[in-house]
Amino acid sequence: MPSLTAESARTRAAALTVHSYAVDLDLTTGDHTFGSTTRIQFAATNQASWLDVKPHALTSVTLNGEAVDVAGLSDGRLELSGLKAENELVVVAEMAYSNDGEGLHRSVDVADGLVYLYGMSFLDAAPRIFACFDQPDLKAPYSFKITAPTEWIVLGNGAATQVSPGRWELAETKPLSTYFVTLVAGPYHLVSSEHDGINLGIACRQSLAQHLDPEDIFEVTGQSFDEFHRLFGYRYPFGEYHQVFVPEFNAGAMENPGCVTFRDEYVFRSAVTEGERSNRARTIVHEMAHQWFGDTVTMRWWNDLWLNESFAEYMAYRVATAATRYTDNWLDFAFVRKWWGMQADQRSSTHPVAGDAVKDAAGSLEDFDGISYAKGAAVLKQLVAYLGDDVFLNGVRAHIKDNEFGNAALADLLAKWTEAGAVGLDEWAAQWFRTAGLDTISAERTATGVRLHRAAPEGSTARRPHQLTVGGYDETGRALSVPVLLNADAVDVELDPAIAVVVPDALDDSWAKIRLDEKSLENLAKVLPHISDGATRAVIWNSLRDATADAELDPRLAFDVLLAALPHEDSDIAVATLVAWGRSRLLGRYLPYEPYRGRLADVLTARLGSTPAGSSLQLAIARGVVGTTTDTGLLTGWLAGSDVPVGLAVDADLRWLITLQLARLGAIGDAEIDAELARDKSSEGEVHAVRCRAALPTPEAKERAWALISTDAEVANYELYAACEGFWHPAQLEVTAPYIDRYFAEIAGTEKLRSGWVIARTALLAFPNTVIDEQVVRKAEALVADDSVSTGIRRSVGDEADDLRRAVRIRTAFS
Numbered sequence: 001m002p003s004l005t006a007e008s009a010r011t012r013a014a015a016l017t018v019h020s021y022a023v024d025l026d027l028t029t030g031d032h033t034f035g036s037t038t039r040i041q042f043a044a045t046n047q048a049s050w051l052d053v054k055p056h057a058l059t060s061v062t063l064n065g066e067a068v069d070v071a072g073l074s075d076g077r078l079e080l081s082g083l084k085a086e087n088e089l090v091v092v093a094e095m096a097y098s099n100d101g102e103g104l105h106r107s108v109d110v111a112d113g114l115v116y117l118y119g120m121s122f123l124d125a126a127p128r129i130f131a132c133f134d135q136p137d138l139k140a141p142y143s144f145k146i147t148a149p150t151e152w153i154v155l156g157n158g159a160a161t162q163v164s165p166g167r168w169e170l171a172e173t174k175p176l177s178t179y180f181v182t183l184v185a186g187p188y189h190l191v192s193s194e195h196d197g198i199n200l201g202i203a204c205r206q207s208l209a210q211h212l213d214p215e216d217i218f219e220v221t222g223q224s225f226d227e228f229h230r231l232f233g234y235r236y237p238f239g240e241y242h243q244v245f246v247p248e249f250n251a252g253a254m255e256n257p258g259c260v261t262f263r264d265e266y267v268f269r270s271a272v273t274e275g276e277r278s279n280r281a282r283t284i285v286h287e288m289a290h291q292w293f294g295d296t297v298t299m300r301w302w303n304d305l306w307l308n309e310s311f312a313e314y315m316a317y318r319v320a321t322a323a324t325r326y327t328d329n330w331l332d333f334a335f336v337r338k339w340w341g342m343q344a345d346q347r348s349s350t351h352p353v354a355g356d357a358v359k360d361a362a363g364s365l366e367d368f369d370g371i372s373y374a375k376g377a378a379v380l381k382q383l384v385a386y387l388g389d390d391v392f393l394n395g396v397r398a399h400i401k402d403n404e405f406g407n408a409a410l411a412d413l414l415a416k417w418t419e420a421g422a423v424g425l426d427e428w429a430a431q432w433f434r435t436a437g438l439d440t441i442s443a444e445r446t447a448t449g450v451r452l453h454r455a456a457p458e459g460s461t462a463r464r465p466h467q468l469t470v471g472g473y474d475e476t477g478r479a480l481s482v483p484v485l486l487n488a489d490a491v492d493v494e495l496d497p498a499i500a501v502v503v504p505d506a507l508d509d510s511w512a513k514i515r516l517d518e519k520s521l522e523n524l525a526k527v528l529p530h531i532s533d534g535a536t537r538a539v540i541w542n543s544l545r546d547a548t549a550d551a552e553l554d555p556r557l558a559f560d561v562l563l564a565a566l567p568h569e570d571s572d573i574a575v576a577t578l579v580a581w582g583r584s585r586l587l588g589r590y591l592p593y594e595p596y597r598g599r600l601a602d603v604l605t606a607r608l609g610s611t612p613a614g615s616s617l618q619l620a621i622a623r624g625v626v627g628t629t630t631d632t633g634l635l636t637g638w639l640a641g642s643d644v645p646v647g648l649a650v651d652a653d654l655r656w657l658i659t660l661q662l663a664r665l666g667a668i669g670d671a672e673i674d675a676e677l678a679r680d681k682s683s684e685g686e687v688h689a690v691r692c693r694a695a696l697p698t699p700e701a702k703e704r705a706w707a708l709i710s711t712d713a714e715v716a717n718y719e720l721y722a723a724c725e726g727f728w729h730p731a732q733l734e735v736t737a738p739y740i741d742r743y744f745a746e747i748a749g750t751e752k753l754r755s756g757w758v759i760a761r762t763a764l765l766a767f768p769n770t771v772i773d774e775q776v777v778r779k780a781e782a783l784v785a786d787d788s789v790s791t792g793i794r795r796s797v798g799d800e801a802d803d804l805r806r807a808v809r810i811r812t813a814f815s
Contacts, residue, residue: 310376
């Protein structure tokens with residue numbers, strides 16, 4: 001199906017003005033399809049245009065009372081002719097429920113057999129629910145009528161009223177882009193509240209109701225509303241505010257005005273770390289930020305989607321820190337989000353923060369990555385330092401007020417900042433928003449101080465100014481800091497050159513590759529445990545991780561620093577991040593799996609005995625032990641309740657992590673996985689079981705999992721992802737060897753089985769990234785060069801090939 005081009009969208013937007021949508025859905029027609037009737041009122045200046053609709057069956061279309069031939073539907077488009085100045089279009093269709101997280105997704109909860117629906121209209125999925133002119137700059141008000149089973153509740157963008165048993169009406173909305181339109185229907189558990197005149201709701205599946213934590217969610221929501229109202233000077237405009245935790249959701253959340261949808265993994269049914277709770281809070285705040293930046297003011301074309309996400313990302317970290325009890329947000333940004341974006345910015349698929357305005361919709365979606373989120377947020381953080389907070393906020397306030405319920409582009413926002421007092425913003429924006437890649441900032445000790453060096457990415461003309469802080473640390477970790485504007489390729493800093501460790505950008509204020517000087521690296525092992533600021537430790541670790549990935553630092557040295565740091569690190573975010581890096585990048589990729597796996601397991605096991613009982617740190621360390629140990633006696637003992645550390649709850653999710661490791665080790669089989677599933681009769685348990693079965697080191701298990709990945713068109717998205725996640729492992733190279741060639745021969749064909757997000761995600765997760773071999777890199781390059789393959793698959797394979805190429809280079813450099 002062809003993707004909408006920017007030029008086609010501009011042509012249609014110039015010709016049409018959509019006045020309203022009235023949608024009537026019948027959700028009682030069966031398990032596979034639902035009825036959809038759409039009435040669109042619109043004006044036209046041209047006699048011809050087209051409609052977007054992707055039905056199971058198109059029943060009838062009438063334009064101004066005249067029938068339109070439904071046989072004209074092709075690739076989701078129906079050509080329209082004979083348009084008048086004012087028009088009414090009525091489309092009656094039978095639509096198919098989905099199992100891929102897009103369109104109207106239907107899920108059956110294994111725990112109790114209850115059915116749950118939710119709508120995901122992002123990018124090009126809206127026409128799978130209702131007929132529409134599907135592009136972000138054709139906004140219109142929506143009203144919905146819904147027929148549903150009498151025991152269900154219905155929620156959506158407008159306030160929902162049950163007018164008779166099983167019949168619901170949703171109040172007309174403010175003008176919305178098609179990709180924000182949602183519907184939630186099913187026997188959801190709903191908790192209601194109110195804050196500052198705004199009706200609030202939280203909903204989830206009935207089987208998760210006992211685990212829902214409405215007090216924390218309502219508290220974060222209310223505090224954030226207050227802070228956003230203070231910052232923006234513009235009240236939330238969309239009426240009620242529901243937050244619904246839905247099953248099998250692809251993204252973290254979606255900012256549908258009035259009815260935000262979240263993946264229901266955020267309803268914690270087992271113990272989680274404080275870092276994971278703060279991550280949920282930030283996700284809530286992120287989606288709230290979108291209500292102003294994205295929903296009230298929407299980008300004109302998909303190339304500016306980064307601005308929605310960068311802004312919401314920055315505001316989530318800022319507002320969560322200022323308004324809620326969660327204070328570790330910028331630590332998470334430094335360790336987790338920034339690292340994600342830094343990797344994306346060094347792949348061959350890197351792109352400027354501000355995307356290419358001529359890409360089609362699908363091409364723009366490919367840039368929906370760590371650059372659009374994390375790098376964009378870091379650049380906005382730099383922009384605040386450059387403009388000052390007053391100019392920044394005054395520009396944003398004017399932008400929201402002057403473009404409310406309309407569309408805008410980056411240039412419109414830059415103009416508002418300039419009106420608010422910004423000077424030289426066009427050049428600053430050209431350097432930061434319009435150029436790709438990371439500068440490298442390094443420190444050189446001179447006879448009298450420290451000299452910072454700035455180097456642009458190879459081949460780049462960028463000359464970015466960096467507002468940052470240089471930190472110097474003595475052997476006790478005592479800090480000296482110097483603010484610096486690095487606006488040249490070399491800037492001298494007044495700092496004692498004899499100090500033990502020098503850290504450029506010590507407070508993690510900019511976006512760059514940081515390189516430590518030789519003396520700092522020599523002193524790092526003894527000084528790092530004494531540096532109290534978590535963000536500084538994250539900057540140091542990002543430098544070490546990046547230098548290792550660039551084959552500048554011996555991975556054996558990086559591993560030794562990791563082992564030295566883990567006994568002292570007191571942040572669960574840092575521990576979880578560093579253990580994940582050790583497992584995903586060092587073990588079996590940059591370094592042989594053994595004996596390094598055993599050394600990491602020993603350090604984690606020793607640390608477990610000294611962590612506070614019941615703490616987040618204990619849980620983070622325990623998960624690390626489970627994922628690295630080969631002590632099957634310890635693992636089976638924990639499952640049986642034997643020798644479990646005091647304070648550690650071996651609950652449902654930790655039991656599944658243990659079962660997964662036992663499966664990888666070949667210590668259990670299908671029978672034991674089935675027995676664990678019998679203990680956890682839930683949809684979550686089913687997904688865990690699929691992952692465990694795929695992890696079994698037998699030819700039969702791998703063939704079964706591969707068939708699901710490569711040929712099963714009916715499998716739900718979460719089970720598909722789980723099979724991919726369990727399949728490859730560096731300790732199972734022999735049993736998975738036959739699937740290397742099969743991946744490259746068969747992955748392109750999965751495009752015919754599935755649609756949307758799932759296609760690229762499956763290609764990414766199923767890639768054989770444990771096989772560190774130049775031949776695999778060449779196979780990947782050949783697939784990427786094949787224009788007949790889906791662009792999403794090629795992007796995923798290309799990104800994985802870049803990472804694999806790095807691993808090959810590291811092994812070659814350090815033998």
